[in-house]
Amino acid sequence: MTLIFALSSTPDLSSGLGTWDLVLRKLAHIAIFATLWLTLARATDWRRPLIATAVALLYAAGDEIHQTFVAGRQGTVADVAIDAIGIGFAALAWVLTARRRGRPGPPWPLRRLQLRAAPRSEL
Secondary structure, X not given: OHHHXXXXXXXXXXXXXXXXXXXXXXHHHHHHHHHHHHHHHHHOOOOOXXXXXXXXXXXXXXXXXXXXXXXXXXXXXXXXXXXXXXXXXXXXXXXXXXXXXXXXXXXXXXXXXXXXHOOHHHO
8 A cells, every 4th residue: 555655646657658557557557556455355364355355445535536636647437447447457367366276265375374283173
């Protein structure tokens, strides 16, 4: 979130690449907000994906509002929608991998650690 805030505070992020600049910036929106969702989902132990989604979307909207106060930047609803695409990709990846693992929850290495920590009577 700090990285997103810092990048949003920069007055002009143009690289001078023309159309490629626009495409790369929008892909960066998708990647950064997908990463944010994954980080938030991990922070909730993979058990509260809706909370991770709500927080990430609220942060996306707040980020665009923040940009309206930065000279040379503008906040747009389209950017929130692009951020939502990144959030959606991350959530979809989580759902697909949860199905593959057989149940939602932490990735298998973390599950193994939980099994080792559990007393023998609970297994």
